[in-house]
Amino acid sequence: MSPAILNFIETCLNGLMAGVMYSLVALGFVLIFKASGIFNFAQGVMALFAALTLVGFQTGQVPFSHLINAIFGTDIHHWGGGMPTILAIVLAMGVMVLLAFLLERFVLKYLVNQEPIILFMATIGLAYFLEGLGDLMWGADIKRMDVGLPSGGSFWWEDLTRAWAPADADYYGMYIDTLDVSAAIIAAILVTGLTLFSQYTATGRALRAVADDHQAALSVGISLRRIWVIVWSLAGFVALVAGILWGAKSGVQFSLSLIALKALPVLILGGFTSIPGAIVGGLIIGVGEKLAEAYVGPLVGGAIENWFAYMLALAFLLFRPQGLYGEKIIERI
């Protein structure tokens, strides 16, 4: 194979890996949107908050230490040795479930049957609240996320692919980050798990029922409030996974909350109501971005990656506003 083809393959592979990360964020949006029609602007911040909490537990930070120090003049920041990663993950998940519960209890309950725009505004409020809470609890410094995932380039893959090019070619093999590979595997497991859960269990059936028709769901005895707690917990779980993987990739910092913006074009491509759509949309955006950067970028001076996804989304809005897999909305007039 010529190096040109190999470079193309490498770009695509890296694009797929990046796409998986976008899909993960988009998945959280789809879960909530399907079940309750709420576009959850706070999904990105939830990922940030989950990552902050996980690192905080793992390294043994004292929550609200800045606040405590400011009030009592103390100087505490850590309570000791931290805890095993697994325990920290479980506890962080517990915090996300608690968050879902409190959210239902104090916010969503009062907004039943409101206009979607009002619920959307509520999630913007939630985003700011969570960002502030995360700052107050765990501090604003950039933290390292280390949950034991491998990272760095894969030498094995590099050596393997070098041999694919002709011996005399100027080619040094493909670069693939092992962290991206583990992220893709974890995302695949997560999506499979969620799909099996929703297809083959009674709770999953209840979730699908609520997503389909609220009134009918009530009539068979499904409590909407309970389902919302479950849905937001699941979205919190997805946010935690996304937070771990993004955090491991680029550090746990507050700009993490902006990955939500990357999910928007993914959702427009895949449709707001489709889990497969979120995945395929993410992959298309990821690959498209990298290919555009590699092949169109040099012609226009680069940095295409930052806006290419939005251009693609705009094109989709013109020709297929319901996305690839979304439900076509046909209004009767």
Add this chain to the structure above:
Amino acid sequence: MNVHMREDMSLHSMRADDGIAKGEELLKVDNISLSFGGVKAITDISFDIRKGEIRAIIGPNGAGKTSMLNVINGFYYPQEGTITFRGKRRRRVRPHETAREGIARTFQNIALFKGMSTLDNIMTGRITLQKRNMFWHGLWTGPAEREEIEHREAVERIIDFLEIEHIRKTPVGRLPYGLQKRVELGRALAAEPALLLLDEPMAGMNLEEKEDMSRFILDVNQQYGTTIALIEHDMGVVMDLSDRVVVLDYGKKIGDGTPDEVRNNQDVIDAYLGVPHEEA
């Protein structure tokens, strides 16, 4: 000792027996009034539903029939009056709670889960009977799996009963109207309800479909002893099926009794069946 066996254990095995004998009062509606802003939908209506009977609610369009059903299953909260179901008196109740207490219903405009298969739709009807929590569902083995299989068997019996084996795996959104109505009945039956509310089960059906549906309703009532309250416009069907009829007009009750009594009630004739011309 007199051990009383119920007619059929296969469908009615899981709901706790309420100790109400056949023919006694199962549900009682007392002085219910419901209004939306300034519009009075229901004014001071009282009637009862006895265990084991088929009770029809009839009346012209806008008489408040569906509103009454919505009050009984908790979609609407009445401003005044109470509802006594299985001896429990209440004013306000949430729809998912009435479902848990044993009231199942169908809807005038069909409210199925359109993206789900017939089987899944009917399985959702059993949600109130499935006791294992989400944690077990997540694990999927052991108790949750046994429970799932047990409920699946019950659902297969309902599918057989309604003769819809051939559409078991079809997404219900693709089914013709008459079959959708039947699936919706199946979902309500799956809950093994003590009281089954049917909102125009035969609306929009052709004669053959109506005959099928009438047969299913009678079978449910006779084989399983399920108490049924139904709203229907087809007078012939109502008079044939029901044991007792309550007639509403402009949100008020104007008649209550057996089909024959209602047929001969002058108020009902005037309001609903049309005023006969004296001269003619």
